[in-house]
Structures are given as structure tokens and as C-alpha cells.
Amino acid sequence: MLAGGVGGSRFVRGVRQAWPEASITVIANTADDITLHGLRICPDIDTMLYTLGGGIDPEKGWGRREETWSIAEEFTAYGAEPRWFGLGDRDIATHLVRTQLLDNGYSLSEVTQVLADRWLAELPGVRVLPMTDDRVETQVVITDPDTPAGQRAIHFQEYWVRHHAEPEVRQIVQLGIEDARPGPGVIEAITDSELVLLAPSNPVVSIGPILAVPGIRGAIGTTEAAVLGFSGILGGSPILGMAHKLLPAIGVEVSAAGVGAHYGARSRTGILDGWLVDTADAATVDELRAVGLPTLAHPLLMTDPELTAQFVRAGADFVTRNRPAA
Ligand code: GDP
Ligand code: CA
Helix, strand or coil: CEECCHHHHHHHHHHHHHCCCCCEEEEECCCCCEEECCEEECHHHHHHHHHHCCCECCCCCCCECCCCCHHHHHHHHHCCCCCCCCCCHHHHHHHHHHHHHHHCCCCHHHHHHHHHHHHCCCCCCEEEEECECCCCEEEEEEECCCCCCCEEEEEHHHHHHHCCCCCCEEEEEEECHHHCCECCCHHHHHHHCCEEEECCCCCCCCHHHHHHCCCHHHHHHHCCCEEEEECCEECCEECCCCHHHHHHHHCCCCCHHHHHHHHCEHHHCCCECEEEECHHHHHHHHHHHHCCCCEEECCCCCCCHHHHHHHHHHHHHHHHHHCCCC
């Protein structure tokens, strides 16, 4: 499955619950990655590993459980910038391990495997692969009257975490995406799977970059697996996060139908064989079916893994029934 951080990891937990015996490959977004205080940080991969391995802070949905903040206090005492990105002590250990291995020449996939040896030890059959080992960075071009051009580009994390998605977005760019190559195993995972799932992750900054890595979208277009997507927009707004600030910047309506049409039906040059929307959006089902996208309405709240597992199974049944024979 293709997944981002908080929404993506909740989804993966539900998929695991639905099919405990299945081999699951998570293709994780790396376009949020950032270097701060000399530490290489991969927010979506970390959230995924911590969540699956039971190390996540359940209240915040990101960062480590039972976290302490001594290092952050020391940074503050030194006036060391930036201070807008929360880095707890336990979390910093992860970034130190990663940064050292990267500095020693290991690839991001190899490093992720080292981290996964700890966090996924109890989950045989589950793998987390970075979408690419190459540097890709989502930048947001925001309106800024204080600059000569009236706008400037900032890292997505700065837009999201520091500015709480408040500045007006002019454009979203993925730096480095044209030259990025799919990470080892990524294309094979898509080609060899029985089912490809798009988590209800942010379509612009989580799923978008994964699909934009040259080769990945094509592999999804031609895989023999059924491709099933899940809406993160429920009743017209994202359940968590700020996807509604970003969708307009790529010209997509903030609705389950808008995102479904954005991914598009595989039968009409899109990527989906099936699309799940929440029951709150049941009115869009006919509209989407009319444009060739088999759509099912079902409760899509990921309140706990069992509820998530229920809609994942329902979606899989639906897409299997609805797929035109190859
Ligand atoms: P991030 O990388 O941490 O921002 O997380 P993701 O991109 O993986 O997921 C964020 C998206 O998950 C948001 O846009 C939400 O709309 C979606 N989401 C969060 N909780 C739920 C839920 O309970 N149900 C559904 N369907 N979507 C959700
Ligand atoms: Ca993310």
C-alpha cells in the first residue's frame, strides 16, 4: 500500500488486522523528510514504524510514547534554531542512528530496514520501503508580501508545523522528483501484489509524491492487482490534518468525489479500480460511477484497527466483485 504518516499508519494497522497472514509492503512517502540540527528526519517512515511497533504517542499520533524533552530544552537554552519542530529525546535517538548510517554510505532503504528490525520485529510479513532513496522535498510556495517577489518557497514541514498551514498556498512543488528512482523492491511490490491499496493519506503531500516518482504510477497502471483507494475526506473535510488547504493548490475540489476523480478510474487512464467514500458522502457514489469509477460508501473512520479492518475488507470484496475480467 501507498501511505503517508499518521493516517497512513492507522490504515496499515487496520489492514494488518484484516489479514494477519498477508504479506504487506508499505511504500512510504519520503517527500516530508528534512534535516534539522544535522539530523535526518523521515516523519512518515518514523510515524509508520512507531505506530506499527507500539512506540507511538497515542495522543499526538506522532512522536514517541513516554517521550522526554531534555535535549529540546538544551537547544532552547542555547537559542539553537529551529525550535518549531518538536524533537523528543527518544525520537532523536532514531534520527541519530539514521543520520550516522546515511553518513556511512548506507541508502535510506537500508537504514529503514535497520530501524524496522526493531519496530517490525513482531510483525513478520510487514515491510516498509521508502518510495525512493533519492532526495525529494515537498516545497510550498506561499504568499509573502515582505519579499520582493511577493512569494517564497518553504519546506513543507515549515509550512505545516511552523505556520500551521495558514499562509496562502500558490504552488506545491516536489523538488528532485523528476530524477528520483523508485526505491529497491517498490516496483516489484506493486507488480507482484494481489491488491494495491491507497491509504486515505493526504492526496497532495503523501500519496501525490509517491505517485510522482517516475515509474510508480506506470506500475500501478499496469499491475494485474486490483487497485483500491480510500478517501481521507469525509463529509467534505479531512478528518485530521489540513488537506483542505492543499487540494485547491493542485486544482482538486475538497471532497471525496474530487479526490476520487483526481486519482481517476483505471479504465479511463486513472489508477483506481475501486474507491471507498464515507457514508456521509454516499450521495457522490452515483456521480462517480457515472464517470467510470466503481465507488462504495462505507463508514471510513479509523477510530480503532477493527473498524478500519472492516472497511478494508468491505473495499476488497467490492473491488474484487466489480473488476472487469482481465
Ligand atoms: P501525515 O503524513 O501524518 O499527514 O498523514 P497521512 O497523509 O498519512 O494522513 C493524513 C490524512 O489521513 C488526512 O488527510 C485525513 O483526511 C486522513 N485521515 C485521518 N484520520 C482518518 C480516518 O479516521 N478516516 C479516514 N478515512 N481518513 C482519515
Ligand atoms: Ca506526512
